[in-house]
Amino acid sequence: MKATRFLVVCAAAAMLFASCAHDDGIIRTPTPARPAGQEDMIQFRAEPIENVGVGIVGVGDRGSGAVDRLTYVPGCHIAAVCDIEPDRVQKNIDLLASRGQIATPYSGSDEAYKQLCEDPAVDLVYICTDWLHHVPIALYAMEHGKHVAIEVPSAETLQACWDLVNTSERTRQHCIILENCCYDFFELTALAMAQAGVFGEVIHAEGAYNHNLDPFWNGYWHNWRLDFNQTHRGDLYPTHGFGPVCQALNIHRGDRLTTLVSMDTDPFNGPKLVEQRTGKPCTDFQNGDVTMTMLRTAKGKTILIEHDVMTPRPYDRMYQLVGTDGYAGKYPVEEVCLRAEMPEDVNYQDLDFEKVYTGAELEELMAKYPNPILTPELKAMAEEVGGHGGMDFIMDYRLMYCLNHGLPLDMDVYDLAEWCCVTELSRISLQNGCKPVEIPDFTRGAWDRVKGFSYAFAE
Numbered sequence: 056m057k058a059t060r061f062l063v064v065c066a067a068a069a070m071l072f073a074s075c076a077h078d079d080g081i082i083r084t085p086t087p088a089r090p091a092g093q094e095d096m097i098q099f100r101a102e103p104i105e106n107v108g109v110g111i112v113g114v115g116d117r118g119s120g121a122v123d124r125l126t127y128v129p130g131c132h133i134a135a136v137c138d139i140e141p142d143r144v145q146k147n148i149d150l151l152a153s154r155g156q157i158a159t160p161y162s163g164s165d166e167a168y169k170q171l172c173e174d175p176a177v178d179l180v181y182i183c184t185d186w187l188h189h190v191p192i193a194l195y196a197m198e199h200g201k202h203v204a205i206e207v208p209s210a211e212t213l214q215a216c217w218d219l220v221n222t223s224e225r226t227r228q229h230c231i232i233l234e235n236c237c238y239d240f241f242e243l244t245a246l247a248m249a250q251a252g253v254f255g256e257v258i259h260a261e262g263a264y265n266h267n268l269d270p271f272w273n274g275y276w277h278n279w280r281l282d283f284n285q286t287h288r289g290d291l292y293p294t295h296g297f298g299p300v301c302q303a304l305n306i307h308r309g310d311r312l313t314t315l316v317s318m319d320t321d322p323f324n325g326p327k328l329v330e331q332r333t334g335k336p337c338t339d340f341q342n343g344d345v346t347m348t349m350l351r352t353a354k355g356k357t358i359l360i361e362h363d364v365m366t367p368r369p370y371d372r373m374y375q376l377v378g379t380d381g382y383a384g385k386y387p388v389e390e391v392c393l394r395a396e397m398p399e400d401v402n403y404q405d406l407d408f409e410k411v412y413t414g415a416e417l418e419e420l421m422a423k424y425p426n427p428i429l430t431p432e433l434k435a436m437a438e439e440v441g442g443h444g445g446m447d448f449i450m451d452y453r454l455m456y457c458l459n460h461g462l463p464l465d466m467d468v469y470d471l472a473e474w475c476c477v478t479e480l481s482r483i484s485l486q487n488g489c490k491p492v493e494i495p496d497f498t499r500g501a502w503d504r505v506k507g508f509s510y511a512f513a514e
């Protein structure tokens with residue numbers, strides 16, 4: 056126990072040393088200079104790949120789902136499967152064989168992924184391991200000439216975010232975050248509506264990962280997820296709520312994140328989970344049951360994100376867009392609100408003066424703003440194959456489509472870094488009495504070059 060406390064104190068001291076508060080009270084972290092000769096990856100296009108050879112690393116729950124799903128996605132095939140556990144690899148190789156696909160198995164050690172990354176049949180390394188293995192695998196893959204796609208959250212530290220940015224820029228390999236929630240039907244349509252100006256100017260947004268993980272805690276390989284919560288404070292899973300709203304706010308496409316402030320509750324339920332597991336008292340649990348983070352942008356917009364995986368609160372990614380003239384919200388009931396004509400006799404007992412669209416009326420309104428990627432054919436395919444209702448399939452479909460045609464991907468390495476850096480920056484804020492922390496510009500000056508989020512299409 057003493058050793059754990061000592062490590063926590065050392066880690067906090069190291070962070071304070073690396074980051075420092077200025078006269079304005081804002082804590083800043085260092086931004087490494089872009090190495091000479093290295094260029095940014097904004098709108099980067101790689102050579103088209105006709106039939107993408109996918110190498111999957113980590114075939115636990117999520118990775119096995121990806122293997123299954125990718126067999127239905129056009130423009131790709133699974134060339135290799137890797138996991139430390141040989142039986143997990145075999146199960147997936149068997150599934151592929153039952154669908155007429157032959158993939159090379161790699162397993163038996165935590166470095167078997169290196170052989171997969173060196174396999175010439177692999178074009179894209181698709182990483183679905185526990186969080187701590189994401190980055191070493193991604194860096195090795197890019198160094199060996201492979202594009203990488205990394206499950207969420209892709210990186211846990213600021214250093215890891217910078218390493219991914221620098222390696223992607225230097226090796227000219229794509230590094231995409233697999234943020235499936237950017238592809239859910241409501242988010243896709245609300246984004247199209249925001250871009251059409253239906254809500255006026257979007258000035259505030261909210262997102263969350265509020266998910267009661269009670270039934271899941273015991274299923275993770277070697278208990279990695281609870282261990283990480285036990286040893287780390289901060290928003291550990293920011294991207295489901297944050298990614299989609301960053302797209303609606305054009306982050307690093309005309310605006311950029313500048314500052315965040317976080318606050319959390321004490322850990323109330325976390326220690327009980329450890330005690331149930333070990334039968335011993337737990338006094339060093341770090342992650343608060345509820346963590347909230349507020350962020351501000353260069354153009355004066357704000358975002359609120361929440362993280363709660365410990366309480367029986369209903370599942371909620373919030374997804375709220377607040378515009379000068381309208382609002383979209385997904386939970387608990389999907390609705391859009393727009394300004395209404397005021398009646399002559401206003402009843403001040405009424406608390407709502409806007410026009411609310413729900414149900415069939417909402418469907419009719421949203422049908423006027425189709426997201427350009429969501430063709431009727433793709434929607435039908437996604438609903439049939441599934442994966443969180445279809446959004447996983449749409450994400451994979453778009454990834455392969457862009458690689459097939461040599462197009463910029465929907466999400467780039469800067470999205471990955473901006474969305475994932477919240478984990479460490481929120482911790483820095485919390486460990487310094489909720490002080491504001493500057494959010495680095497991972498594009499190093501290129502955040503304003505492209506105006507507005509958009510999808511790329513083949514000519």
Ligand SMILES: NC(=O)c1ccc[n+]([C@@H]2O[C@H](COP(=O)([O-])OP(=O)(O)OC[C@H]3O[C@@H](n4cnc5c(N)ncnc54)[C@H](O)[C@@H]3O)[C@@H](O)[C@H]2O)c1
Binds near residue numbers: 115233275276
């Ligand atoms: N986007 C989503 O909706 C969503 C949903 C669930 C999980 N996830 C993410 O997917 C990832 C995996 O989660 P999971 O629930 O499948 O975890 P899991 O514990 O079920 O599986 C992790 C797997 O990684 C393997 N692994 C670990 N280190 C490895 C290495 N060095 N080489 C090869 N294999 C290795 C383990 O053997 C295990 O099979 C996590 O990042 C998680 O956050 C995302």
